[in-house]
Amino acid sequence: MCDWCVQHGDGKIWYLNAKNYARKMYKERKAEAKGGADVDFQRIVLEQLRDATSKINTEQWPSVKKNIESFVHRTHFGQVVPLQDMEKVLDIAWPIATMTCACRRQTRGLPDDDNVYCLGIGVGMYKWERWPDTYRGGVDFISPKEAKKFIENLNKKGVVHTAWTFGTPYIGGICNCEYDTCIGLRGRIDYDVKVLVKGHYVALVDTSKCNGCRACISRCQFGALKYSPTFEKAEINLQKCFGCGLCETGCPRHAIHLEPRSKFPVLANSW
Ligand code: SF4
Ligand code: SF4
Numbered sequence: 621m622c623d624w625c626v627q628h629g630d631g632k633i634w635y636l637n638a639k640n641y642a643r644k645m646y647k648e649r650k651a652e653a654k655g656g657a658d659v660d661f662q663r664i665v666l667e668q669l670r671d672a673t674s675k676i677n678t679e680q681w682p683s684v685k686k687n688i689e690s691f692v693h694r695t696h697f698g699q700v701v702p703l704q705d706m707e708k709v710l711d712i713a714w715p716i717a718t719m720t721c722a723c724r725r726q727t728r729g730l731p732d733d734d735n736v737y738c739l740g741i742g743v744g745m746y747k748w749e750r751w752p753d754t755y756r757g758g759v760d761f762i763s764p765k766e767a768k769k770f771i772e773n774l775n776k777k778g779v780v781h782t783a784w785t786f787g788t789p790y791i792g793g794i795c796n797c798e799y800d801t802c803i804g805l806r807g808r809i810d811y812d813v814k815v816l817v818k819g820h821y822v823a824l825v826d827t828s829k830c831n832g833c834r835a836c837i838s839r840c841q842f843g844a845l846k847y848s849p850t851f852e853k854a855e856i857n858l859q860k861c862f863g864c865g866l867c868e869t870g871c872p873r874h875a876i877h878l879e880p881r882s883k884f885p886v887l888a889n890s891w
């Protein structure tokens with residue numbers, strides 16, 4: 621179990637605990653943030669990351685990284701969630717709305733109409749008009765069934781599903797991310813800052829089913845999957861696996877499946 625399950629899971633994976641989407645939690649997080657409903661966590665975290673990476677030297681980095689992680693884990697951080705768990709989240713969280721992606725806007729300058737990648741969830745969505753920069757492009761409220769279709773389509777494109785707190789443990793957003801545009805993924809992969817933490821699973825290859833077609837390889841954004849020319853099969857480095865499940869959904873032979881990270885003592889505390 622990760623720290624957030626221990627603190628906020630009530631015996632479940634924390635993002636499957638309905639309490640973490642509740643109106644009561646939203647109000648508590650507002651009090652915690654001391655800025656009311658207008659706190660823009662994305663902007664604050666982004667500014668911290670920019671500041672830290674532009675001004676410091678290598679000796680200062682470990683303590684700066686620790687400070688950023690301590691801050692984001694209290695306020696705004698993400699965890700990788702595979703498609704099957706994300707569908708369970710969409711049965712718990714309400715309301716649900718599509719919205720534009722702040723990272724792609726900043727890194728690619730995508731126009732709003734081509735940039736609808738995120739789902740805003742929970743009662744905070746009723747106040748979306750208070751965050752004009754984050755929610756630019758407007759929001760569109762949809763049903764759980766439509767939301768599942770939305771993320772299934774994105775899964776086919778190979779994006780990583782992530783759940784984000786907006787005042788931990790209140791979960792207010794579901795993101796669908798790619799390494800080249802996502803500030804959270806880049807922060808984690810390029811700088812090892814745990815703005816984004818690993819998911820609760822790791823992927824395993826059934827070598828009796830794998831025919832070495834390599835369809836899964838390019839779906840891994842974490843560098844955990846490789847083709848082994850010796851064995852002519854896919855190989856997964858479990859230390860690098862974030863448990864996103866994209867290799868599983870991309871394998872035409874159903875040769876990959878996810879197992880709980882907790883089954884592997886050496887990985888159990890690797891988030
Ligand atoms: S975390 Fe992912 S989906 Fe969310 S705003 Fe960033 S890139 Fe977009
Ligand atoms: S997509 Fe499936 S069959 Fe193809 S290499 Fe990957 S695990 Fe093997």
Ligand code: SF4
Nearest residue numbers: 840861862864865867
């Ligand atoms: S190996 Fe599969 S589950 Fe693990 S990070 Fe790569 S694509 Fe995701």
